[in-house]
Amino acid sequence: MHLIYQGKTKDVYKLDNNQILLKFKDDVTGENGVFDPGANTVGLTIEGAGKSGLKMTKFFYELLNSRGIPTHFIAADLDEVSMTVKEAQVLGKGLEVICRYKAVGSFYRRYAAYCTEGQDLDRFVEVTIKDDERGDPVISDDALAQLGILPHALYQELKELTRQICDIVKEELAKKGLELYDIKLEFGYDKATNQLLLIDEISGGNMRVYQGGTYIPPLELEKIFLS
CATH class of the missing domain: 3.30.470.20 (ATP-grasp fold, B domain)
Known part of the structure; x- marks a missing residue:
């Protein structure tokens, strides 16, 4: 596993078998210390934001996969605040x-x-x-x-x-x-x-x-x- 990209809210690691590991951070987008999902800069850090985001992401991806909608989701590890996905x-x-x-x-x-x-x-x-x-x-x-x-x-x-x-x-x-x-x-x-x-x-x-x-x-x- 090696780091290939450091994003605003996640770090991205390359795994074997065409898989990627996403490590969620506590940074969120916004401006002047105010959260804004549409912003293109990191606005603030909120403790627990990474795990919170991963919990909801896991719920929705498991639901979408169960309904046959094509996604990259493979598995999530809440303890490690990470998600394994297909390489895209x-x-x-x-x-x-x-x-x-x-x-x-x-x-x-x-x-x-x-x-x-x-x-x-x-x-x-x-x-x-x-x-x-x-x-x-x-x-x-x-x-x-x-x-x-x-x-x-x-x-x-x-x-x-x-x-x-x-x-x-x-x-x-x-x-x-x-x-x-x-x-x-x-x-x-x-x-x-x-x-x-x-x-x-x-x-x-x-x-x-x-x-x-x-x-x-x-x-x-x-x-x-x-x-």
């Missing part, structure tokens, strides 16, 4: 796919002239490029195809898979009286089969969730959801 090739140099049920965050900031904050959205899917230097710009279907990042047909597959996954997450959260406003996912190709897979984590660190109109921070979310 990221899309382009890295994309993030956001599914929005409410007009909040960057969506509202961009389109406030046309919507009200918290307005309902119908599973609005948008893709951003992982590029800290350029502020993770939004990219269109046509641009993805013309720049050779993702062909039109695969974009449609990505979009439908995103909606399917996010609807499952939203449904599970609703069972605990929690409402999903938006969620950020990542996808890649399985290096062994070239299949499109859900990768990275599914936790409070990459979603906005509210209860009775009140925002629920990631660690509190995990405690409510998994209680």
Whole structure:
């Protein structure tokens, strides 16, 4: 096992047999000491954030795998705060796919002239490029195809898979009286089969969730959801 990448919230290690080990950290994204799942910098460190994120990730990946949805998840070790996954090739140099049920965050900031904050959205899917230097710009279907990042047909597959996954997450959260406003996912190709897979984590660190109109921070979310 050797370290191949140090990310904002996880360190990545290469294992044998086309497998990768993800070691979760207590760092979370945000700005000026305030958590923001859409931020592209580490904003603060919260003790226990890594294990909290892994607990939720384990729950959702096991559920998705049981429903036949393609993911990179193999196993999780809560004591080691790590997850073993299939090795995957990221899309382009890295994309993030956001599914929005409410007009909040960057969506509202961009389109406030046309919507009200918290307005309902119908599973609005948008893709951003992982590029800290350029502020993770939004990219269109046509641009993805013309720049050779993702062909039109695969974009449609990505979009439908995103909606399917996010609807499952939203449904599970609703069972605990929690409402999903938006969620950020990542996808890649399985290096062994070239299949499109859900990768990275599914936790409070990459979603906005509210209860009775009140925002629920990631660690509190995990405690409510998994209680």
